[in-house]
């Protein structure tokens with residue numbers, strides 16, 4: 282950065298530096314909050330708010346619990362003036378709320394301001410003038426004495442007009458551009474203004490220290506504020522207020538350290554709207570206190586609503602990472618965070634904790650109107666088994682067995698990695714379903730009967746392609762007996778290593794969920810089943826797991842190499858495959874291929890093609906960036922109607938219904 286020599290520090294340390302503020306480790310109580318959204322926030326908008334918009338915003342501030350609201354700069358524009366008049370004339374200011382208006386230290390502006398506040402039940406008239414070296418020299422071209430006199434003249438006029446105007450008024454003074462002002466001089470000007478106003482216990486004055494342009498580090502600001510607090514006259518009758526901006530990105534720290542240093546009041550805005558980088562974000566300061574167990578006396582429990590109103594009326598956008606309010610601020614995508622959150626939530630439930638200690642979540646998202654389901658654990662390629670299992674459990678009541686989680690995790694992550702997409706809970710569920718429930722089996726058990734006979738005797742109908750064989754075997758339980766029929770029939774070995782089941786309470790269904798893990802050659806293979814009948818669910822899970830054994834996919838006796846090649850050919854060429862080009866590829870006749878596939882796999886050539894195309898179409902639909910027509914062509918259907926019908930038949934819904942479901 283070659284221009285660095287152009288810059289030098291633009292702030293002053295106080296003549297005496299004390300650091301009592303540094304000995305305090307927390308803020309003890311909520312300050313007086315003053316929202317300046319309708320003034321400082323509004324003056325910084327590309328398009329300032331209209332009268333109706335200001336009225337709606339005002340109401341929201343009242344609902345949040347603000348007791349002091351700077352409603353505008355009435356001398357600035359007709360809208361500002363009328364807004365103030367409307368609040369008074371329509372009696373819209375609640376008894377416990379004080380409105381505040383800003384004015385420069387110029388006679389005609391002050392007079393116009395008093396016209397605006399005439400009849401106010403109670404209003405603060407906020408006077409400001411810049412005291413900084415730069416503005417004394419460059420803007421006002423006045424000496425220190427003359428600038429002080431400008432403030433004093435303004436203060437006197439305020440006092441005079443307040444006496445003459447109907448209504449109840451108190452005063453605030455800001456030495457604007459405080460950071461560019463010698464600290465003792467700023468205090469001198471404030472004290473001169475206070476000498477005019479003579480604040481009392483019944484009629485306190487507000488001295489507001491603005492970090493108009495934030496040029497100092499927060500600890501410097503705190504040290505300055507401690508000096509101001511200790512050197513202001515009438516201190517007991519003065520409310521010391523801060524008005525931090527955020528040019529260095531430290532507005533919140535300025536406010537917090539300034540409160541430790543003796544300030545009583547904070548002026549700021551929602552979401553930090555305001556000039557340039559904005560004013561201090563009151564939500565963050567308040568919620569930081571909340572996270573320490575201090576009631577901020579402001580209600581942000583419906584943050585999504587506050588955010589919606591704010592975005593609509595200001596036409597600003599709340600950043601995804603905005604503390605306590607952004608879309609992503611409670612979301613964990615990464616595996617270790619998700620794992621810790623899921624365990625922390627389980628711990629909390631198990632121990633019935635009242636205090637919040639869940640790792641990675643500074644506050645309970647529910648307290649600001651967010652939900653665990655859609656906000657906290659979100660799945661992409663950075664996610665892990667803990668988070669993925671949490672999603673399946675929270676959204677679909679699927680409790681993946683501990684030992685199965687890693688494999689499920691990798692299956693889900695892989696899809697996100699390949700698609701470069703976040704996966705919705707519905708998508709995660711479908712991956713689980715495709716891999717463990719709807720896994721296309723080479724064999725099935727189409728029927729089975731049990732009888733008590735030295736343990737359990739199972740009689741299973743094993744269906745392989747068109748062929749059905751009834752096999753008997755004993756076992757020490759029903760699943761074990763069925764497993765033995767399979768082992769016996771196929772001549773394979775494996776160990777039934779995990780079996781878990783639970784009821785599925787999701788939605789209106791009352792199904793049972795079963796998970797089976799088998800071990801073969803030191804490797805685990807998993808399947809899951811869902812059925813009203815728990816034994817059917819268990820058998821299904823077992824059959825899926827066994828179908829995944831390498832023996833079942835490689836052994837010539839059971840899995841024809843030629844069939845595998847044909848099915849692979851269909852999978853790879855699903856867009857264009859026909860019996861004709863398969864016949865050419867395999868040097869066989871079309872009718873032969875057709876019959877061969879049906880006999881060996883139990884499904885027709887057309888069903889295999891449609892199934893593969895539909896699976897691909899489903900992925901493309903979920904990606905959301907292609908039209909249904911284009912997807913239809915992409916997966917090999919020239920006729921969109923035909924595509925729609927096939928999709929509906931396969932998934933019992935139209936492509937559009939599916940797309941909408943995936944977005945939810």
Ligand SMILES: CC(=O)SCCNC(=O)CCNC(=O)[C@H](O)C(C)(C)COP(=O)(O)OP(=O)(O)OC[C@H]1O[C@@H](n2cnc3c(N)ncnc32)[C@H](O)[C@@H]1OP(=O)(O)O
Nearest residue numbers: 324354356357358384385386387409410411420421457493
């Ligand atoms: C840091 C802050 O946010 S301060 C608040 C800033 N907000 C706004 O300015 C928004 C509303 N402002 C306005 O609508 C207009 O500026 C008005 C109506 C207040 C004044 O309008 P105008 O007089 O037409 O213009 P402008 O603001 O440029 O006036 C500048 C003059 O005011 C003087 N001035 C500026 N601020 C002050 C002040 N606080 N006290 C006394 N004089 C001041 C300037 O020195 C300059 O004086 P000059 O005429 O001798 O050169």
Ligand SMILES: CC(C)C(=O)C(=O)O
Nearest residue numbers: 409455457491493524
């Ligand atoms: C008028 C004052 C308080 C102000 O807005 C500022 O200095 O930022």
